[in-house]
């Protein structure tokens with residue numbers, strides 16, 4: 526038995542999900558004739574109370590399409606220094622859109638409306654790049670699954686609007702945030718110009734992300750998706766997995782969060798752990814003391830078929846997910862206690 530806690534992307538489709546995929550009614554989605562993809566898009570748009578939605582092969586492509594549709598080459602976007610769009614998308618903002626990133630020195634991937642205002646204020650005059658977009662991430666990945674305070678997001682939206690900046694949410698794990706904080710999708714749909722959501726993280730689909738927005742924004746995104754090579758044919762087999770995930774795998778995210786808390790409690794009590802970051806969703810970030818060292822710790826657990834990720838600067842990451850069973854949980858807790 527391998528206990529893979531590297532990411533919530535390691536899950537494989539469940540039997541029920543595979544059956545839904547096998548039975549999907551499909552057509553050519555480039556001609557908008559794939560009924561299952563259309564159904565997923567309509568379902569997501571309705572859930573978030575927005576006009577339209579578009580299926581993408583990856584969250585990266587959905588974010589990159591959003592950046593492209595909100596900006597012109599030479600512009601800049603504002604995001605946190607931990608942002609996925611800046612750190613983990615291969616330099617795509619620069620490559621695909623010719624956009625630079627102004628990084629805010631936030632806390633666990635989150636910043637305040639005042640910090641945004643300061644960042645905007647630095648950007649006027651003919652010398653500086655034109656600012657056109659603000660990117661938010663919820664939950665924050667590099668920030669350890671932290672969730673934003675919704676009232677701060679409302680303030681950020683106000684500042685963005687007053688400054689004519691588009692407001693994009695990288696919501697790869699937004700469902701984790703909504704479950705943890707008892708929020709609803711329509712709150713988010715109202716606040717943001719565009720939202721990207723991953724179906725392939727905690728929701729357990731093998732592939733797929735959805736971009737949400739107005740009819741005008743999604744029409745632009747459709748063209749950009751073609752340009753990026755992301756227009757697909759009988760993709761309903763994958764959209765069916767997404768529909769199944771939305772119907773069956775949202776509420777159970779609370780279980781992943783509970784397990785993450787239990788892992789955190791064991792780590793807190795362990796003598797070799799120097800710090801556990803606050804756990805809000807399914808990501809646990811912690812540090813072990815220098816005598817053990819993060820690499821050594823990870824390698825020792827690897828010999829026991831327990832896989833964790835090093836995050837740099839001594840950080841170690843554990844991510845709980847759909848395929849992390851109660852039995853694996855028991856084994857892990859025991860190994861961590863006895864380390």
Ligand SMILES: *Cc1c(COP(=O)(O)O)cnc(C)c1O
Nearest residue numbers: 583584585586609662666695697
């Ligand atoms: C995973 C992730 C994405 C998208 O990643 P893909 O692997 O391209 O689907 C985007 N943003 C955040 C915060 C993520 O965690």
